[in-house]
Amino acid sequence: MVVASACAPQVHGPPKPADYPRTRPELTAYRETSRYDDVRKFLDSLRVLGAPLAFGSIGKTSEGREIPYVIASRPFVATPSAARALHRPIVYVQGNIHAGEVEGKDALLALVRDLTFEQKPNALDSIVLIAVPIYNADGNERFASQSINRTEQNGPESVGIRANAQNLDLNRDYVKAEAPETRASLAMFNTWDPDVFVDLHTTDGSFHGYALTYSPSLSPAAVFGGLYARDSLLPLLRERMKTRHGFEIFDYGNFVSDERDLVADTSVREAWATYDPRPRFGTNYYGIRGRIAILSEAYSHDTLARRIASTRAFVDEILSLVAEKSASIRSLTARADSLPLAWGRSPDSLQLVAVRSELIATPRMMDVLKEDLEKTGDSSRTQSGVPRGERRTGRFRTLRIPVYDRFTSTLDRTPPAAYVVAPQDTGVVRLLRLHGIRVDRSDTAWTARGESYAIDSVITVPRAFQNHHEVRLKGRWERGPQRLPARSFIVSTAQPLGALAVYLLEPESDDGLTTWNFFDPDLRKGGRFPVTRIFDLVRRGRVLNRRSSASATQPQSPQE
Numbered sequence: 355m356v357v358a359s360a361c362a363p364q365v366h367g368p369p370k371p372a373d374y375p376r377t378r379p380e381l382t383a384y385r386e387t388s389r390y391d392d393v394r395k396f397l398d399s400l401r402v403l404g405a406p407l408a409f410g411s412i413g414k415t416s417e418g419r420e421i422p423y424v425i426a427s428r429p430f431v432a433t434p435s436a437a438r439a440l441h442r443p444i445v446y447v448q449g450n451i452h453a454g455e456v457e458g459k460d461a462l463l464a465l466v467r468d469l470t471f472e473q474k475p476n477a478l479d480s481i482v483l484i485a486v487p488i489y490n491a492d493g494n495e496r497f498a499s500q501s502i503n504r505t506e507q508n509g510p511e512s513v514g515i516r517a518n519a520q521n522l523d524l525n526r527d528y529v530k531a532e533a534p535e536t537r538a539s540l541a542m543f544n545t546w547d548p549d550v551f552v553d554l555h556t557t558d559g560s561f562h563g564y565a566l567t568y569s570p571s572l573s574p575a576a577v578f579g580g581l582y583a584r585d586s587l588l589p590l591l592r593e594r595m596k597t598r599h600g601f602e603i604f605d606y607g608n609f610v611s612d613e614r615d616l617v618a619d620t621s622v623r624e625a626w627a628t629y630d631p632r633p634r635f636g637t638n639y640y641g642i643r644g645r646i647a648i649l650s651e652a653y654s655h656d657t658l659a660r661r662i663a664s665t666r667a668f669v670d671e672i673l674s675l676v677a678e679k680s681a682s683i684r685s686l687t688a689r690a691d692s693l694p695l696a697w698g699r700s701p702d703s704l705q706l707v708a709v710r711s712e713l714i715a716t717p718r719m720m721d722v723l724k725e726d727l728e729k730t731g732d733s734s735r736t737q738s739g740v741p742r743g744e745r746r747t748g749r750f751r752t753l754r755i756p757v758y759d760r761f762t763s764t765l766d767r768t769p770p771a772a773y774v775v776a777p778q779d780t781g782v783v784r785l786l787r788l789h790g791i792r793v794d795r796s797d798t799a800w801t802a803r804g805e806s807y808a809i810d811s812v813i814t815v816p817r818a819f820q821n822h823h824e825v826r827l828k829g830r831w832e833r834g835p836q837r838l839p840a841r842s843f844i845v846s847t848a849q850p851l852g853a854l855a856v857y858l859l860e861p862e863s864d865d866g867l868t869t870w871n872f873f874d875p876d877l878r879k880g881g882r883f884p885v886t887r888i889f890d891l892v893r894r895g896r897v898l899n900r901r902s903s904a905s906a907t908q909p910q911s912p913q914e
């Protein structure tokens with residue numbers, strides 16, 4: 355599934371910049387973006403030049419294309435164990451998840467080349483970089499005019515599509531993991547366990563004054579990497595992008611005057627508001643894994659050349675800052691992994707997991723840059739991506755307006771010692787394991803103290819989204835002895851991905867497995883949810899599966 359091929363370290367010294375391979379935009383004065391074959395050829399040229407990189411594939415798309423990755427680090431590493439032995443943060447940067455949003459792909463290729471051949475010390479001496487430049491490879495190859503594929507973007511003329519070849523939006527697939535691309539990236543997350551995940555996009559929407567907007571994981575369940583990225587990393591990155599590169603950047607958002615339903619309070623006439631906290635989005639998801647995630651959105655109304663420059667500078671600054679903060683980031687990772695191991699043993703260690711949330715009601719007032727458009731007086735098109743009959747003025751106003759940049763929990767759940775999944779729900783268990791969550795199995799029936807969920811109503815969204823009618827449950831947990839049949843699946847929360855297990859399995863989560871129809875056959879009004887909460891594992895039935903190393907820290911039951 356994950357193939358790495360190491361190349362021989364360079365023997366004749368590094369190539370001169372004149373001999374570097376060029377990306378498609380560099381070769382075409384930024385009129386064109388890379389096709390899949392351009393990416394392959396570019397990576398092959400790096401290999402031929404003896405670049406000390408590991409080349410591999412994270413897996414195959416539904417049309418059979420390999421999705422290439424490159425690992426850059428000094429010293430050279432090619433395997434997860436070699437990377438871990440360096441005791442450095444691992445940073446995973448992904449381009450092209452929405453294949454019309456092209457600059458992440460091209461910026462990442464150029465950055466890997468330049469950092470790798472650079473002789474002076476740089477971030478590669480202190481981190482391990484995993485670059486996945488063309489994640490949605492199939493979507494990239496559906497080239498068409500940007501006036502069809504990317505209506506709000508300022509070039510290039512031909513770009514790929516948003517969805518993959520199965521017409522799935524990969525940035526809505528991180529919970530249900532239906533696309534082979536998602537399954538491949540989850541496998542990468544599980545094997546390499548990156549400390550930081552960066553996802554590169556282009557905006558749609560408001561005319562603002564920023565070369566790039568960014569977001570941490572917005573899920574309130576992302577209590578480790580989410581808060582650290584928001585409060586410690588991103589403010590510094592914003593400052594450095596301005597002072598070192600001359601780029602104004604800001605928290606991702608849109609003006610409420612452009613998108614009315616961003617803020618529920620209808621008395622708010624103008625504000626700046628972020629998007630959505632649910633883990634169907636990759637960076638939100640990655641935060642619930644206890645790690646740092648950063649969404650990057652280059653400004654769609656900038657030229658391709660400027661979008662590549664701002665994205666490249668942003669990624670470069672992220673790598674440098676992670677290198678600088680290496681010790682704090684690694685200890686954050688260690689804390690995120692060790693904290694849940696005490697769940698179910700010591701009541702003091704329990705940490706609530708936010709499973710539903712809403713936009714904050716108390717925004718801060720901040721300065722936000724807005725670009726003025728003016729009427730042309732006719733219906734002409736002045737620039738690709740600008741509405742007919744309007745033109746950009748290059749004049750920016752500073753608005754002092756409310757900024758809604760975060761969500762707050764509306765429903766928290768205390769992790770039980772374990773969730774027990776009914777024996778028939780094997781599809782659920784396969785998915786949990788894809789996410790890297792450990793699932794055990796009991797071979798005998800047993801009775802445990804716990805709670806079962808009584809379903810009061812099953813609400814199904816009438817309109818299909820990504821081929822699903824999303825489900826929401828209302829009901830209540832009821833305490834009492836739970837009789838659990840033989841062959842039940844046991845999901846202990848005392849594992850590094852304990853919070854993710856809680857989020858995915860709780861029946862009322864705003865984006866859990868219930869939402870995506872995994873439990874549909876078992877759901878009816880007045881019935882019981884097929885997952886039970888168990889308060890202790892002491893009297894559980896014998897576990898058949900070979901125990902994984904992570905479970906060694908769990909309390910041992912007398913039967914084992």
Ligand SMILES: [Zn+2]
Binds near residue numbers: 452455556
């Ligand atoms: Zn996007």
